[in-house]
Amino acid sequence: MPQELFNRSEPGSRARLLITCPDRPGIIAAVTQFLLANGANILEADQHSSPSTTTFFMRIEFEQDDIARHLDSLRDAFQPVARQFRMDWRMELVHQRKRVAIFVSKELHCLTELLWQWRAGDLFADIAMVVSNHPDAQDMVRGFEIPFHHIPVTPDTKLQAEAQQLELLGGQVDLIVLARYMQILSPQFVETYPHQIINIHHSFLPSFIGKQPYERAFDRGVKLIGATAHYVTADLDAGPIIEQDVHRISHRHEVDDLKRIGRHVERTVLARAVKWHLEDRVLIHENKTVVFA
Amino acid sequence: MPQELFNRSEPGSRARLLITCPDRPGIIAAVTQFLLANGANILEADQHSSPSTTTFFMRIEFEQDDIARHLDSLRDAFQPVARQFRMDWRMELVHQRKRVAIFVSKELHCLTELLWQWRAGDLFADIAMVVSNHPDAQDMVRGFEIPFHHIPVTPDTKLQAEAQQLELLGGQVDLIVLARYMQILSPQFVETYPHQIINIHHSFLPSFIGKQPYERAFDRGVKLIGATAHYVTADLDAGPIIEQDVHRISHRHEVDDLKRIGRHVERTVLARAVKWHLEDRVLIHENKTVVFA
Amino acid sequence: MPQELFNRSEPGSRARLLITCPDRPGIIAAVTQFLLANGANILEADQHSSPSTTTFFMRIEFEQDDIARHLDSLRDAFQPVARQFRMDWRMELVHQRKRVAIFVSKELHCLTELLWQWRAGDLFADIAMVVSNHPDAQDMVRGFEIPFHHIPVTPDTKLQAEAQQLELLGGQVDLIVLARYMQILSPQFVETYPHQIINIHHSFLPSFIGKQPYERAFDRGVKLIGATAHYVTADLDAGPIIEQDVHRISHRHEVDDLKRIGRHVERTVLARAVKWHLEDRVLIHENKTVVFA
């Protein structure tokens, strides 16, 4: 459904309801009946149930007069429905911008894409800060009037650097985007932000997990190169995939060409994944995603 | 949602409900409540409402014990809901195969693709007949044990030929596929099967309406060629588009190369459109389609 | 072939030879023999001859010690070969950056993409200036330390504005890029820079020539939207096409979504066309292009 709903009219009167629960008859009827009875008008509704998981997923975007004031009572009212169907659920205001931190190293194409889409209004969020282990991005980031923090990382200072990062984040961000941040986060860090960290890997996963994927793609002689945006988990490059895309290459392309072409795929894929996350279009189940794009 | 539902289990207990109506609050709640109350379990549900049309579209696939026997009474029971929301609607058994006639001339790639997908079980239909103004397809069609009718068409005998075709069809087919049938049907013919005739046009419409699209694409020097599957209306190549796709070409390709590459695009696009139509995934509104693929 | 040759080593010793001539036996042998005899080593060679045009096209990239000093004498030496085969030809240093002017109006996504690719080293050129009929781009352009000229255009002042633009350009630029410049240039202006002006049109030409292509694409209900980079000629949107691409849309997308998605296609397509032009990969013949990408 239209992805720009918040641009249309009065986003202030809109909210989203996200549901994951065991599949059984009557869920849609119960939820839509609840919304109707509470004066909410459905704008978008997507649901999915997979015979292989027997799990039901739903995303509803609805409008209600003065929803911001009534949200807490609407949540309370929904509790019995949620309990009846054993739902894992949340209800959020559409106009509530998520707070985002972007981590970056020396390659800035993904960061640049995110900042430009954000400025163009395509990414609805507050960019709380950009954090980097190198100073390269500083001027650009400050040009966007976004706080920039340079926290160098060496093998010896890694945990210390992470402690510094965690303090900066202060539990106040909803999403961390690793926009070609060339450091592996510790399991402790990852656990602090479960399913709230999105990484862009510069290969078509599960091909070329780990380091130097373009060099390895070149050596293998593949005819397409790709990029993968995924949630970060304790397993390297093995978290739930949100989005992937590829671009055709040929024998004419050397490793440097792969990197150049790959940069375009990476930034496109990452920006799409971040947009979907910001609009609550991604539901995670086990190690996979349901994306209501 | 999974497009192969009918393959999974007991398609005999499944039905589909298709709805188009003015958009207003409460439609989803009313429909899903109705189904729940009647013991039907929703397997797939898609809906769409567009701010630019204020029209609501819905497709639900559901299962109910012994639905084939109860379908008429379920339809009766739904009448009040339909009236309340001024719905244009229909309810169909999933296991009820649509009857299809395929019209073809001398180029057989689209026909071949449809027959092979049909035999592979990807197209759920009865192929009632193949009709052609040339005898070329006869052997192949009979190899599939499908009736073949050779009805030559000349400028002078066109109306007579159409009368013959209409008699053969006998009002007994649900869909006519023009699989590179190089004749323009008369308005009278088209009106007899409104929104039941799908044509494949060998260009990316609205580019190159009419004759010799590949020659004109070559002359214009386009870098992609395409194909378009659309419902046939009285206006040539102007009916509602169901599906389109393109393929990259270059200066290396002559007109004959465009035709060869184009054949692959044409058959892919047409087969996709026919599949969606057969599974009731296409809703028409004014001159556009909503495709719940 | 690798598009980054100039990055590899000593671009200062490289040159390109571009040839268009009537097709006949012996051209490749004569040209390569000439280069060998003159101590030039071929790095890339592409040629094309089309049975439908009987015209031969060739692009060679070669290296020779100290080519910058010897280029004039090499050109002189090539004259007899060129005459023998009635060649339309040119020989250029690879390290000679082309001078580019970018024209823009209020939408800045194409300009932004060009400037970022340029800064990343993907576009090998000097950006001589950015010219706009609106002031919106000024801050960004100056942030890149590129001269910005605001020249308002009204129906009454159009010719005057063009005179001002032509004076600024001063015959000193090799390429003018219309990066969503929403004014139609006069035939006089276009003639001053024949095949040196690249425009991005926001549709898949020849569909939706002229104004408001996204609105018309929406009304027609197409399933893919596209963009086209082409050389500007006196005929609106009818010049030689350099590159095109498309993106899938659905009934879920309103006109604003088409514009948002289209912006990504536009900037990608334009940047690719500009890159190929800068690397002398585009040869024009009649109203079509040969692109040795």
Add this chain to the structure above:
Amino acid sequence: MPQELFNRSEPGSRARLLITCPDRPGIIAAVTQFLLANGANILEADQHSSPSTTTFFMRIEFEQDDIARHLDSLRDAFQPVARQFRMDWRMELVHQRKRVAIFVSKELHCLTELLWQWRAGDLFADIAMVVSNHPDAQDMVRGFEIPFHHIPVTPDTKLQAEAQQLELLGGQVDLIVLARYMQILSPQFVETYPHQIINIHHSFLPSFIGKQPYERAFDRGVKLIGATAHYVTADLDAGPIIEQDVHRISHRHEVDDLKRIGRHVERTVLARAVKWHLEDRVLIHENKTVVFA
């Protein structure tokens, strides 16, 4: 360049020259001078040299009156040039159809695609036989008037079955296509036809090497599925890749949907690779391919 050259005119007067040799100045000049001096007219010429391999690759298609009669003497005349540049080379008549054997098991979509493209004239070859470990394809293959051999394979009889296959092939085929032949050939068999066996693997290699790639793709939650055509070597699924392509999937697709969608990708990718091989467009170097498509 146009891939249908043999259709144009007098393919009987055409030949191809394929060259791989160490890169150094003068190769193109020497080869084209040789052809000119011998009255041969170049129709297509492609060459490639990679800085990372310092190897030169060339494919030339040329015409010469009565080439079939003169080919042996032309080959003799070329020997000194070949020696001078230490070329690995071959010269072949374009109108000399390659002899192809197709191996298949129970899934027939790849075989069907190859046979239909062959009948349509898109694949220029003699199909010498179809070999299968199951009888399923027999009727279809005989309908095309192609010899069919049913050779069952069990773990115990595998070497015996291979001996039988090798006897049938009799060293008389130029290419073996594994069109979803679900048996792993022994190293001895593979060595008998080096770089003459093309396999289609139903994943985007190097992802999902080995068995059940669709099941594993589903479990990993990838967003695109692919297929890979490659030459068979002793290492399972690790030979030189000729062609790959992908198709988008989503959470809506179960394993069976992946298989259905995958079938379309597989047959397209395999047919493209076979066509290129038949037209001598694929040069192998170490474990990679140069494809002059």
